[in-house]
Amino acid sequence: xxxxxxxxxxxxxxxxxxxxxxxxxxxxxxxxxxxxxxxxxxxxxxxxxxxxxxxxxxxxxxxxxxxxxxxxxxxxxxxxxxxxxxxxxxxxxxxxxxxxxxxxxxxxxxxxxxxxxxxxxxxxxxxxxxxxxxxxxxxxxxxxxxxxxxxxxxxxxxxxxxxxxxxxxxxxxxxxxxxxxxxxxxxxxxxxxxxxxxxxxxxxxxxxxxxxxxxxxxxxxxxxxxxxxxxxxxxxxxxxxxxxxxxxxxxxxxxxxxxxxxxxxxxxxxxxxxxxxxxxxxxxxxxxxxxxxxxxxxxxxxxxxxxxxxxxxxxxxxxxxxxxxxxxxxxxxxxxxxxxxxxxxxxxxxxxxxxxxxxxxxxxxxxxxxxxxxxxxxxxxxxxxxxxxxxxxxxxxxxxxxxxxxxxxxxxxxxxxxxxxxxxxxxxxxxxxxxxxxxxxxxxxxxxxxxxxxxxxxxxxxxxxxxxxxxxxxxxxxxxxxxxxxxxxxxxxxxx
Numbered sequence: 001x002x003x004x005x006x007x008x009x010x011x012x013x014x015x016x017x018x019x020x021x022x023x024x025x026x027x028x029x030x031x032x033x034x035x036x037x038x039x040x041x042x043x044x045x046x047x048x049x050x051x052x053x054x055x056x057x058x059x060x061x062x063x064x065x066x067x068x069x070x071x072x073x074x075x076x077x078x079x080x081x082x083x084x085x086x087x088x089x090x091x092x093x094x095x096x097x098x099x100x101x102x103x104x105x106x107x108x109x110x111x112x113x114x115x116x117x118x119x120x121x122x123x124x125x126x127x128x129x130x131x132x133x134x135x136x137x138x139x140x141x142x143x144x145x146x147x148x149x150x151x152x153x154x155x156x157x158x159x160x161x162x163x164x165x166x167x168x169x170x171x172x173x174x175x176x177x178x179x180x181x182x183x184x185x186x187x188x189x190x191x192x193x194x195x196x197x198x199x200x201x202x203x204x205x206x207x208x209x210x211x212x213x214x215x216x217x218x219x220x221x222x223x224x225x226x227x228x229x230x231x232x233x234x235x236x237x238x239x240x241x242x243x244x245x246x247x248x249x250x251x252x253x254x255x256x257x258x259x260x261x262x263x264x265x266x267x268x269x270x271x272x273x274x275x276x277x278x279x280x281x282x283x284x285x286x287x288x289x290x291x292x293x294x295x296x297x298x299x300x301x302x303x304x305x306x307x308x309x310x311x312x313x314x315x316x317x318x319x320x321x322x323x324x325x326x327x328x329x330x331x332x333x334x335x336x337x338x339x340x341x342x343x344x345x346x347x348x349x350x351x352x353x354x355x356x357x358x359x360x361x362x363x364x365x366x367x368x369x370x371x372x373x374x375x376x377x378x379x380x381x382x383x384x385x386x387x388x389x390x391x392x393x394x395x396x397x398x399x400x401x402x403x404x405x406x407x408x409x410x411x412x413x414x415x416x417x418x419x420x421x422x423x424x425x426x427x428x429x430x431x432x433x434x435x436x437x438x439x440x441x442x443x444x445x446x447x448x449x450x451x452x453x454x455x456x457x458x459x460x461x462x463x464x465x466x467x468x469x470x471x472x473x474x475x476x477x478x479x480x481x482x483x484x485x486x487x488x489x490x491x492x493x494x495x496x
Contacts (some may be wrong), residue, residue, distance in 0.1 A: 002278055020210075023202045031195055040188045047180040053127070055173055059147045062097070063132065063166040067151040070101055070109070070162050077103035079110040079164050098139060098167045104153070104160030113141060118148045132461055142169050209233040213241070225252045267438055279308045282306050344382040345491075346421055347372040350408045353389045357397060368393075372410035376421045378493045380472040388468040389423065392489050395462070396427035400486070404428040413492055421493040428486040437478040441466040465489075 069080045070133045079101040100111035116137035125132050129148035136143060146167035153162045211231050220228075227245040230238040283304045286297055354370045361368035379383070389408070398407040409424035432440060440462050474493045481488045 021203055021207055025200060028199050029051045033192065034197060036188050036192045040184055044181055044184050047184065047239065048177055051180065055145070056147065057371045059145065059168060060128060060130065060132055060149070061167055063147045063149045063164050064130070066099060066166060067149055067164045068103070070151055070164065072153050072154055072155040072158060075157055077109050081110060098144065106161060108164070115147065115167060141166060144169055147174070168226060175295050205352060210237070225402040276308060276312065279304055298382050303343050341379050341381060343377050344380055344385055345387065346376045346378050347374070349382060349487060350389055350410050350423070353386060353393055354408055356390070357393050359404065360397050364397065366400055366403070367405040369405070370408045374412060376412060377412045378417060378421050378472065384468045384471065388465050390490070392425040392466050396429065398423055400427040400429040420495045423491040423493070424488060426486065426488040428479050428481060431485065431487040432478060
């Protein structure tokens with residue numbers, strides 16, 4: 001329906017909302033205006049009906065008074081109407097009055113012979129015990145209201161029914177109708193104005209708590225992390241305040257996380273940048289050393305440049321991992337924008353990672369294998385899942401000695417009784433001590449064994465893996481490898 005469509009566009013999701021006070025006033029006063037208009041019409045028509053009843057009763061009284069003057073004299077119907085009565089019938093202060101007396105045989109006894117007759121379809125009035133009919137007609141170019149009364153007349157010689165008609169012009173009725181309409185409109189307008197003022201005051205009073213809430217939120221200090229008092233507003237609005245408090249708490253957590261991340265990142269980047277500066281100063285000093293052998297200077301500079309390149313690679317790797325960690329904490333994709341979750345084949349992602357890491361595995365003579373027989377679809381972001389498997393595989397290759405094995409395993413999780421999909425990355429390296437398996441997921445923390453074998457690492461690989469797993473609702477555990485030596489990382493995804 002057009003009305004429902006219009007209301008849906010006006011108040012449905014995505015509609016632009018205006019003033020709450022204005023909407024309340026419109027929705028309260030609009031229907032009220034319609035109701036007042038309907039009530040005005042009802043009151044006006046009821047008043048007109050009452051006026052018509054009063055005027056008809058007066059008209060009937062005049063007709064009865066005239067009927068009492070009708071009798072039979074010498075076998076004829078006569079109407080004894082005094083001069084004073086005739087004068088009152090002729091004219092009235094508010095209009096003219098006409099009458100007609102018709103005899104038994106239809107002859108005009110007295111009055112205006114051309115007064116309009118009674119229409120055939122006019123029923124007898126049920127409001128009075130007399131045989132009277134009321135009808136409207138036009139007489140002398142004016143609308144008139146006529147009462148027609150059937151009056152029995154008789155004497156010893158004859159009997160019959162005489163017809164007495166009394167009509168009046170409608171000036172008095174119209175004047176009363178106009179006065180009733182004017183009085184009704186005035187009173188209804190005053191009533192509407194009074195109700196509008198009361199509604200406006202009530203809406204203003206009811207919305208005061210929202211204004212206080214607005215002031216409380218606006219004047220709150222940026223460092224104030226306390227909750228907004230929900231008792232400031234009505235109980236219907238308190239869920240909104242609770243949602244605001246919850247959102248503010250999450251925002252505070254995010255801000256704290258960002259501050260901590262910035263502090264950790266600046267601390268971690270300070271060391272390689274200082275090393276780069278030192279290496280650059282050494283290169284400058286070597287170039288400016290007087291009397292130096294050109295061959296020796298060139299060899300020294302080559303060594304320093306190699307060191308600068310290695311330090312730069314390490315710094316770039318650290319910066320990339322920091323950016324990846326920041327994006328994951330915000331649930332974003334590779335471009336930093338919010339990504340949509342979609343079905344992704346864990347087997348295909350693991351196969352892609354295996355192909356990408358194959359050259360590194362061949363260089364260390366490590367047997368890199370993939371065990372994945374089924375499709376194993378999970379709900380998530382394929383790019384982040386690729387990053388997670390790549391980090392786990394890269395760690396396994398780094399800490400597995402030459403000639404070892406690294407196995408990527410993707411299987412259904414039915415064997416655990418929980419359903420879903422399980423990803424395992426197992427290596428034959430030196431593993432991680434049980435006491436450190438929980439701590440290695442913290443950013444920048446590095447286990448003692450990893451520090452010995454890869455001192456240039458950033459300590460962010462497992463932190464990234466943990467965050468990606470958490471983002472996908474998966475759990476991650478570290479265990480000893482199946483052969484007893486090495487590490488097995490298990491990531492269990494929930495049922496799709």
